[in-house]
Amino acid sequence: MAPRDPVELTERMLAAIEATEPHLHAYATVTAGRARERAAALAREPARGPLHGLPIGVKDLIDTAGVATGYGSPRFAGHVPARDAAAVRALLDAGAVILGKHTTHELAWGGRTDSPLLGPTRNPYRPGHIPGGSSGGSAASVAAGSCLGAVGSDTAGSVRIPAALSGCVGFKPTRGRIPLDGVLPLAPSLDHLGVLAPTVDGAAALTAALTAALTTGPAAVPAFEPGELRVGWLGGWFDAVLAPPVRAALAATRARLEEHGVRVDDVVIPDEPLMPGAVLARIHAEASRFHRDAFERDPELFGPDIAELMRMPAATAQQAERDEAAIARMTAALRRALAGHDVLAAATVPVTAPPIGDMTVTVAGRNWPIELVLTRHTSVFNAAGLPAVSVPMALDQESGLPVGLQLAGAAMSDDTVLGAARLVEALTPSLPRPAPTRWRNPA
Numbered sequence: 001m002a003p004r005d006p007v008e009l010t011e012r013m014l015a016a017i018e019a020t021e022p023h024l025h026a027y028a029t030v031t032a033g034r035a036r037e038r039a040a041a042l043a044r045e046p047a048r049g050p051l052h053g054l055p056i057g058v059k060d061l062i063d064t065a066g067v068a069t070g071y072g073s074p075r076f077a078g079h080v081p082a083r084d085a086a087a088v089r090a091l092l093d094a095g096a097v098i099l100g101k102h103t104t105h106e107l108a109w110g111g112r113t114d115s116p117l118l119g120p121t122r123n124p125y126r127p128g129h130i131p132g133g134s135s136g137g138s139a140a141s142v143a144a145g146s147c148l149g150a151v152g153s154d155t156a157g158s159v160r161i162p163a164a165l166s167g168c169v170g171f172k173p174t175r176g177r178i179p180l181d182g183v184l185p186l187a188p189s190l191d192h193l194g195v196l197a198p199t200v201d202g203a204a205a206l207t208a209a210l211t212a213a214l215t216t217g218p219a220a221v222p223a224f225e226p227g228e229l230r231v232g233w234l235g236g237w238f239d240a241v242l243a244p245p246v247r248a249a250l251a252a253t254r255a256r257l258e259e260h261g262v263r264v265d266d267v268v269i270p271d272e273p274l275m276p277g278a279v280l281a282r283i284h285a286e287a288s289r290f291h292r293d294a295f296e297r298d299p300e301l302f303g304p305d306i307a308e309l310m311r312m313p314a315a316t317a318q319q320a321e322r323d324e325a326a327i328a329r330m331t332a333a334l335r336r337a338l339a340g341h342d343v344l345a346a347a348t349v350p351v352t353a354p355p356i357g358d359m360t361v362t363v364a365g366r367n368w369p370i371e372l373v374l375t376r377h378t379s380v381f382n383a384a385g386l387p388a389v390s391v392p393m394a395l396d397q398e399s400g401l402p403v404g405l406q407l408a409g410a411a412m413s414d415d416t417v418l419g420a421a422r423l424v425e426a427l428t429p430s431l432p433r434p435a436p437t438r439w440r441n442p443a
Helices: 008-020 032-043 084-092 136-144 160-166 200-210 244-259 277-297 303-310 317-338 368-376 379-384 412-426
Strands: 027-030 056-059 096-104 148-154 170-171 192-197 230-236 263-269 343-345 361-362 366-369 388-395 402-408
Touching: 008 032, 008 056, 008 096, 008 136, 027 136, 027 361, 032 096, 032 160, 032 277, 056 084, 056 136, 084 096, 084 148, 084 244, 096 136, 136 148, 136 160, 136 192, 136 317, 160 170, 160 192, 160 388, 160 402, 170 200, 170 317, 170 368, 200 388, 230 317, 230 366, 244 263, 244 343, 244 388, 244 402, 244 412, 263 317, 277 303, 277 368, 277 379, 317 343, 317 379, 343 412, 366 368, 368 388, 402 412
Parallel strands: 056 096, 056 148, 230 263, 230 343
Antiparallel strands: 027 096, 148 192, 170 192, 170 388, 343 402, 361 366, 388 402
C-alpha cells in the first residue's frame, strides 16, 4: 500500500466538508486550521501506523482541548475544554488528524440527532430523514465521505443505530475497552465509546488505536472462512417487530451467507415485553440524576426534548425492580445463545430511518414511540456490556434508505465480532454512495 499523504487527504476531506455542510449538518465545529497544521506536521514524520494522517471526526460529547464542545446543548454553548479526553489523546498518539466535532442529540439523550443548539442532522441517503443517533453527525459524515472515521458514544445503541440508518459500519467494543475519561456521562452503567467507519477494517484500526493502552501486541482480527463462522440467527423477540424492508433484507442476507457456507442456526429469544423500555428507564434514572441540579437552577437552558424527560416522574421501586429483572433475563438468554456460536445476528434497527420530526413509528400494526423502536435491538448489548457491530446489508429500493445487520459476541470477543463482520461485509454487495444532489434537496 502506498504511503498516505496527510496533507492531500486532509484537503480532500475539508473540500468534502465544504460541499456537504451545512446541507447535512454533520459537524458542530470544523477545525480546518488545526487540521491543516496537524497534517503538515505529520507529513514530515515517519508513519506511526494505520491511523497516520487519517482525517477523522470526534463526537461533540467528547472533550477536545481548546475546541468548542457543546454536547449538543444550549447549556454548554461556548464551552471549551482545557484537556483532551483519553480517547482523543489516543487518536493523536496514533497520528490521526481531527477535522472537527460531529453533531449529537442534546446531551446524547436521544436517537434522532436533533439539537436545539444546532438543529437537525440529515441522513445522507435521504436528507428529509434522520441519520439516527445520538452519534448521528458521525454516521452522516462517514457515509457522505466528509471524514474517514469517527469516534462516538453508545449508551443504548448510539453508534450502531446511526451506522445502520446512515449506511456505514459502527462498532461498540466490550464495555470498558475504550476509556470514558473526558466524555460527558449519560448513564454511567451503560455508557460506551465506539467507532464509525466506511469499512470493517477501518473500524478495526480505530478500535486498535483507542484500546492500545489495554492491549498487548497488535490487533488480531481473525480472517474467517465462511465454513468456520458459526452464527446464531436471533428470532422470537428479535423477529417480532420488523418493517417489511428490514425483514426482506434480513432474509436475503441470511440466504447469501448460507449459500457461501456460513453455518447459521435459529436461536429463539423469549418475549420480554418490558424491553427495551427497561433500559431507557435506567437511562432516565441515571441521566436525570446527573442533570437534576442544573435543570432546577436553569431549566431554560435545556431543549424541549430533554426538559420533558427531566419532568417525567421517576419509576417506582417496584417498577425499577421489574425492569432490572427483565434486563437480567434478556442478558442471560443472549449469553446462553452465544454458547456454540461465534456471534449472534439480528437487524440493527427494526425500521429504516424515519422522517425528521416524527416522534412515533408505525410497524407491525402498532404505533410505537420512536426511541423504543430505534433502541429495541441494541440497548440490551449495552446492559450486558457485550461487543456489537452494525454492518450495512442492503439499500431499500423503495425508500432509498440503508438497512444494517447487527452482530454481537461474548465479552472480550471484540476481534471475533470484527472478524465476523469482515466476512459478512465481503459477502454482501456494497451500498451505492449517497447522491450529492440529494443533500441540497431535502425530502
